[in-house]
Amino acid sequence: xxxxxxxxxxxSSPSPSPSLVTFLSCSTTHNHFSSFTAKPTLPIHxxxxxxxxxxxxxxxxxxxxxxxxxxxxxxxxxDQGVVSAKSPVRPGMVPEGLGLIAKKDIARNEVVLEIPNxxxxxxxxxxxxxxxxxxxxxxxxxxxxxxLIREKLREDSKWRVYLDILPExxxxxxxxxxxxxxxxxxxxxxxxTLGVKEYVQNEFLKVEEExxxxxxxxxxxxxxxxxxxxxxxxxxxxxxSRGQNLVLVPLADLIxxxxxxxxxxxxxxxxxxxxxxxxLTFSLRSPVSVxxxxxxxxxxxxxxxxxxxxxxxxxxxxxSERNAYTLTLEISESDPFFGDKLDIxxxxxFGETAYFDILLDRPLxxxxxxYLRLVALSGTDAFLLxxxxxxxxxxxxxxxxxRSNEELICRVVRDGCKSALSGYHNTxxxxxxxxxxxxxxxxxxxxVRIRAGExxxxxxxxxxxxxxxSELDELEYYQERRLKDLGLVGEQGEIIFWETN
Numbered sequence: 493x494x495x496x497x498x499x500x501x502x503x504s505s506p507s508p509s510p511s512l513v514t515f516l517s518c519s520t521t522h523n524h525f526s527s528f529t530a531k532p533t534l535p536i537h538x539x540x541x542x543x544x545x546x547x548x549x550x551x552x553x554x555x556x557x558x559x560x561x562x563x564x565x566x567x568x569x570x571d572q573g574v575v576s577a578k579s580p581v582r583p584g585m586v587p588e589g590l591g592l593i594a595k596k597d598i599a600r601n602e603v604v605l606e607i608p609n610x611x612x613x614x615x616x617x618x619x620x621x622x623x624x625x626x627x628x629x630x631x632x633x634x635x636x637x638x639x640l641i642r643e644k645l646r647e648d649s650k651w652r653v654y655l656d657i658l659p660e661x662x663x664x665x666x667x668x669x670x671x672x673x674x675x676x677x678x679x680x681x682x683x684x685t686l687g688v689k690e691y692v693q694n695e696f697l698k699v700e701e702e703x704x705x706x707x708x709x710x711x712x713x714x715x716x717x718x719x720x721x722x723x724x725x726x727x728x729x730x731x732x733s734r735g736q737n738l739v740l741v742p743l744a745d746l747i748x749x750x751x752x753x754x755x756x757x758x759x760x761x762x763x764x765x766x767x768x769x770x771x772l773t774f775s776l777r778s779p780v781s782v783x784x785x786x787x788x789x790x791x792x793x794x795x796x797x798x799x800x801x802x803x804x805x806x807x808x809x810x811x812s813e814r815n816a817y818t819l820t821l822e823i824s825e826s827d828p829f830f831g832d833k834l835d836i837x838x839x840x841x842f843g844e845t846a847y848f849d850i851l852l853d854r855p856l857x858x859x860x861x862x863y864l865r866l867v868a869l870s871g872t873d874a875f876l877l878x879x880x881x882x883x884x885x886x887x888x889x890x891x892x893x894x895r896s897n898e899e900l901i902c903r904v905v906r907d908g909c910k911s912a913l914s915g916y917h918n919t920x921x922x923x924x925x926x927x928x929x930x931x932x933x934x935x936x937x938x939x940v941r942i943r944a945g946e947x948x949x950x951x952x953x954x955x956x957x958x959x960x961x962s963e964l965d966e967l968e969y970y971q972e973r974r975l976k977d978l979g980l981v982g983e984q985g986e987i988i989f990w991e992t993n
Contacts, residue, residue: 564653615632666724797851866889
């Protein structure tokens with residue numbers, strides 16, 4: 493059994509090696525069962541909105557009046573007929589930086605902005621531009637990133653007034669210094685951040701070689717890796733996206749997030765401009781009623797962890813359920829039962845690799861325990877992999893299979909937790925003391941909350957499987973259940989002997 497366990501459950505630290513799954517999606521390479529690594533994330537989704545432009549980035553005092561660049565941007569929108577004196581919101585300075593302020597009382601689900609598609613920056617805008625012909629085969633986000641950089645470097649860009657209000661960076665971990673990233677030692681967020689940065693660098697080198705350098709007449713000004721990171725960060729934090737479709741919507745991208753908003757409904761939609769028009773309009777709604785003078789908020793994503801929020805936007809929340817740790821499980825190709833196990837996993841909605849987000853103070857996710865038992869099946873338990881059980885095996889895996897199987901998954905998960913916890917350079921108590929003392933730099937506070945949250949989740953996982961270990965002698969396993977079904981064991985576990993005449 494020990495030899496089999498070593499084959500199936502190799503412990504390792506996260507090893508980032510990103511690849512694109514879908515728009516801005518990053519994955520990491522994993523070893524076997526107890527490889528605790530960051531899952532693939534989708535940084536831009538249905539209602540995930542940006543970290544706003546900070547007041548300091550515009551060199552303006554933090555007052556209710558927007559800086560000159562923002563006022564110029566607002567006047568431009570008015571001149572273009574996008575907004576008017578009757579518009580229900582206006583840009584203004586808020587604690588987050590820039591935000592949208594209600595000019596009047598706004599009802600729940602009321603439309604606060606409608607931006608026509610001629611003011612969107614998306615792959616269609618790129619296709620219609622001077623660089624459209626050389627960007628047609630690029631990933632959508634890469635083409636938009638190049639477009640943003642090129643327009644930013646052009647003084648005569650028609651997007652100048654919008655580009656002038658965009659921040660040079662956010663507090664996203666993508667823009668942290670090496671020293672700041674050092675505060676994330678041991679965390680999954682550090683692994684994911686480094687993986688994303690490596691991915692962006694590789695994409696830049698590729699597009700530089702294939703598009704930028706061969707077309708210097710279209711890209712006369714030098715484009716650097718820092719430029720590419722800037723564009724990536726802007727898209728990651730500000731673009732609205734569904735699937736592969738992404739769009740930057742000037743003004744709408746100033747909407748900020750509030751943890752008090754507990755619904756993602758009424759966020760935004762793209763609709764036709766009119767019955768006889770082919771034009772589209774981006775419509776932004778308020779999910780709650782807002783009083784005049786108050787800021788309009790949305791909920792970025794109820795399912796994002798603090799690590800996701802820190803990576804995408806540069807902030808975290810204090811809610812315990814935002815703290816998460818992703819357990820990555822994998823059916824090893826060296827497993828002698830690899831094919832059967834993979835078939836069973838796929839039949840039940842999983843794959844060769846499965847990711848389970850464990851949230852603080854929440855039950856283990858459905859499917860985690862059956863998948864663990866499946867990966868651990870070996871020896872005399874392997875009969876459950878036979879084709880005769882194929883339609884019922886998942887039901888059997890919902891319950892303990894055997895003592896050895898259950899003991900193995902407990903031991904390996906607990907070993908994995910201890911290994912992951914040893915990677916942090918401080919304790920939960922030390923982190924909590926830092927937070928209690930206060931006066932932390934914004935990025936240091938993010939790092940402290942992230943690492944404390946991850947450690948709490950790891951301790952929670954360890955406690956769950958520690959308790960399960962203590963119950964191994966009391967659990968009912970497959971063979972006992974089977975004998976009961978056949979009437980060969982009584983309710984108290986006694987063996988029933990049948991007498992023959």
